[in-house]
Amino acid sequence: MKIILKTAGFFHLLYYGLILCYAGIRTTFAGFWLAAGSGLILMSALPEKWLSFLKYPLGAGTALFLIQESRMVSGARKKPEPGADYVIVLGAQVKGRRPSRSLMRRICAAAEYYRKNPETEIIASGGRGPGEAVTEAACIRDTLVSMGVPKMKILLEDQSVSTRENLRYSMKFGGKDNSYVIVTNGFHLFRAMDTGRSLGMKHISGLAASSEPVLLLNYYVREFFAWMYYNIMKWSGKI
Secondary structure (H helix, E strand, O other): OHHHHHHHHHHHHHHHHHHHHHHOOOOOOHHHHHHHHHHHHHHOOOOHHHHHHHHHHHHHHHHHHHHHHHHHHHHHOOOOOOOOOEEEEEOOOEEEOEEOHHHHHHHHHHHHHHHHOOOOEEEEEOOOOOOEOOOHHHHHHHHHHHOOOOHHHEEEEOOOOOHHHHHHHHHHHHOOOOEEEEEEEHHHHHHHHHHHHHOOOOEEEEEEEOOOHHHHHHHHHHHHHHHHHHHHHHHOOOO
16 A cells, blocks of 8 residues: 555656646646645555555545546536527636636637527626636627627626526526526536536536646546535535
């Protein structure tokens, strides 16, 4: 077990270095790989007796992680239903007035869906966060318009600050009975779809936008913890 822990620790540290080289130290969740890698290497130095007690919770946690990751990957591969009444583009970071790379991928996916389904209306969803000169919704709309999507086909939801609010506020345009396609990056789609169902959306499908290949593992691991937090809040009745 010591070898497994030490090998896993070095892998985490190696990936942390790759993230720093590719996207910089401010990359969201990057610190996890440094902390986890260091922790695993330190854990490998524990006496075998202590490690024998840890192997069961570690094994159970690993099994839960792998099961949920497979569900997220599977959800990201599903295709959206054609002819939806509304497409909801979930907001992501805006850098000044320009979309981040993740948000740009969502916008491109929505624009492609619209070209094939021109009767669909697009809901640009997202409020204004720290460091953003405009709301995420406004950035989505302006970028879509620059891609040739008619402005009249785009609805703004510019108050939300979370995935749940994105969907709940967007539903004010079409209610629970209309059909929706939720557009977000693939790693986030499983939780977004689950949130939509919990809000009472009856006809939803997902459209997975691509992600930065080097950061894909980082995003999927981060999303696992976001999914855990979401379920704890849901089970506790706080959402």
